[in-house]
Amino acid sequence: VFGRKRAEQATGAIRRVVPLDPDRSLVRAAQADPARFDALYRKYLAQVYNLAHHELRNHHEAEDVTERTFLLALGALPRFREEAPPEAGPEASTFRVWLFRIARNVVANHRRTIRRRPVAPLEMAAAATGEDVEAGAVARAQASAAWAAVARLPEDRRQAVTLRFVEEMTTAEIAGVLGRSEGAVRVLLHRALRAVARDLEAWRGGR
Amino acid sequence: VEGRPVSWPVTPGTLETLEVEALVVDRYLDSLLAAAERRAADAPADAALDPALRAAALRLRDEVVRVHPSFRFEERLARRLAAAAAAMRLAPAAGGEVAPLPLMPELAAFEGGPADAADAGDPARLADTGNPGDPGRPVNPGDPGRPPGAPHPLLVGGAVTSALLSIAGAAFVAWRLTRGATDSPLARSALDDALDGALAGAVADDPFARGVPEDPLARVLRTVRAALPRGLA
Numbered sequence: 159v160f161g162r163k164r165a166e167q168a169t170g171a172i173r174r175v176v177p178l179d180p181d182r183s184l185v186r187a188a189q190a191d192p193a194r195f196d197a198l199y200r201k202y203l204a205q206v207y208n209l210a211h212h213e214l215r216n217h218h219e220a221e222d223v224t225e226r227t228f229l230l231a232l233g234a235l236p237r238f239r240e241e242a243p244p245e246a247g248p249e250a251s252t253f254r255v256w257l258f259r260i261a262r263n264v265v266a267n268h269r270r271t272i273r274r275r276p277v278a279p280l281e282m283a284a285a286a287t288g289e290d291v292e293a294g295a296v297a298r299a300q301a302s303a304a305w306a307a308v309a310r311l312p313e314d315r316r317q318a319v320t321l322r323f324v325e326e327m328t329t330a331e332i333a334g335v336l337g338r339s340e341g342a343v344r345v346l347l348h349r350a351l352r353a354v355a356r357d358l359e360a361w362r363g364g365r
Numbered sequence: 366v367e368g369r370p371v372s373w374p375v376t377p378g379t380l381e382t383l384e385v386e387a388l389v390v391d392r393y394l395d396s397l398l399a400a401a402e403r404r405a406a407d408a409p410a411d412a413a414l415d416p417a418l419r420a421a422a423l424r425l426r427d428e429v430v431r432v433h434p435s436f437r438f439e440e441r442l443a444r445r446l447a448a449a450a451a452a453m454r455l456a457p458a459a460g461g462e463v464a465p466l467p468l469m470p471e472l473a474a475f476e477g478g479p480a481d482a483a484d485a486g487d488p489a490r491l492a493d494t495g496n497p498g499d500p501g502r503p504v505n506p507g508d509p510g511r512p513p514g515a516p517h518p519l520l521v522g523g524a525v526t527s528a529l530l531s532i533a534g535a536a537f538v539a540w541r542l543t544r545g546a547t548d549s550p551l552a553r554s555a556l557d558d559a560l561d562g563a564l565a566g567a568v569a570d571d572p573f574a575r576g577v578p579e580d581p582l583a584r585v586l587r588t589v590r591a592a593l594p595r596g597l598a
Contacts, residue, residue: 191450191454192449192450192451192453192454193447193450193451193454195446195450196443196446196447196450199442199443199446200439200443203434203439203442204431204433204434207432207433207434208431208432208433211432217432220432220434221434221438224434224438224442225442225445228442228446229445229446229449232446232449232450232453233449233453302424302428302430303424304421304424304425304428305425305428305429305430308425319425322394322398323398323425323426323429324429324431326398326402328395329391341384341387344384344387344388344390344391345383345384345387347387347390347391347394348383348386348387348390348391351390351418351421351422351425352418354421354424354425355415355417355418355420355421358417358420358421358424359417
């Protein structure tokens with residue numbers, strides 16, 4: 159993400175970096191004509207789906223979350239502003255960050271619903287349906303000791319790692335999605351990496 | 366991290382060390398992911414970084430699994446979004462004063478509340494109130510009048526059911542506004558498309574309706590359609 163320094167606000171507010179939104183033209187077109195939202199949808203579908211799949215480890219639930227995320231985004235798009243007001247803090251909102259914040263909240267709400275209404279775990283469901291390619295991908299992911307260690311991390315660290323490695327977001331973008339400072343995100347990633355390294359050591363020792 | 370319990374004594378020295386280490390890790394990750402992007406075979410080496418951390422980062426990069434949704438799902442959701450977009454376009458075309466998308470306050474209210482109960486006291490989350498009307502905002506975005514802890518309205522069949530009910534509602538209101546304009550086949554066609562999409566989606570593909578013998582949304586949509594004049598329905 160390219161950035162530019164904003165001049166100090168007339169009020170003397172702090173200097174901050176506001177990322178330029180590479181989706182600006184697509185967003186403006188979609189705001190003028192909702193039918194043009196399709197371009198944004200096609201661009202980010204796989205990314206949103208990936209986040210949901212990494213978080214929920216279930217193909218159907220990932221689809222549900224993806225669907226809700228895009229419906230919400232379409233509905234709220236007229237209210238989307240490329241830049242949050244200064245009092246909003248450092249997480250100036252670009253479309254991608256904004257979309258992933260929606261996705262993150264939909265995932266969290268989905269989890270709450272599941273906690274209230276538990277269902278059979280993924281392994282059982284896959285076994286029952288003889289699930290195919292997706293199940294293979296999940297099995298491969300589970301076979302990876304590193305990503306298995308990530309799955310055991312606390313939620314905020316896990317999401318930071320997923321956004322960094324899977325979505326290849328910058329620290330600034332992750333900060334926007336998680337609603338934290340960049341420094342806090344860096345510390346989250348550092349701790350997550352330490353935990354993964356520890357798990358890998360233990361895994362090698364136990365083999 | 367502010368607001369969270371820590372399990373070791375934090376002194377200015379340890380905090381500074383932690384931040385510096387975190388910064389080094391962050392720069393290493395930048396170069397590691399950039400190397401992957403340009404398909405460089407070698408991984409960047411950073412002597413300042415603990416080799417165990419380097420190895421962990423390398424494995425995470427190499428073993429990442431990305432999945433893609435099915436083409437069928439992609440197209441089905443594209444149709445739903447097109448139907449919702451048509452409903453959004455239709456009402457202003459009829460001269461009505463329309464909120465951005467009537468379904469969304471309900472949907473946002475359903476999705477509202479803190480993203481995670483455990484996170485409710487997190488200052489970082491509570492501070493996240495800058496973008497009013499932002500659905501990414503965790504606290505009751507669609508209903509500022511309702512306090513954060515208040516119970517959500519009961520919605521039949523889940524959020525998407527609510528969304529599509531509202532699409533049908535918006536389409537119906539728009540049709541009522543255009544009743545006099547019988548020379549507007551475009552508006553009628555758009556309305557018809559919106560209903561078609563919503564009805565087809567609700568009946569055939571709604572993941573929330575899986576395993577539900579009779580979908581209440583489909584019933585409502587059929588009722589709306591039955592109320593339309595013959596040329597339109």
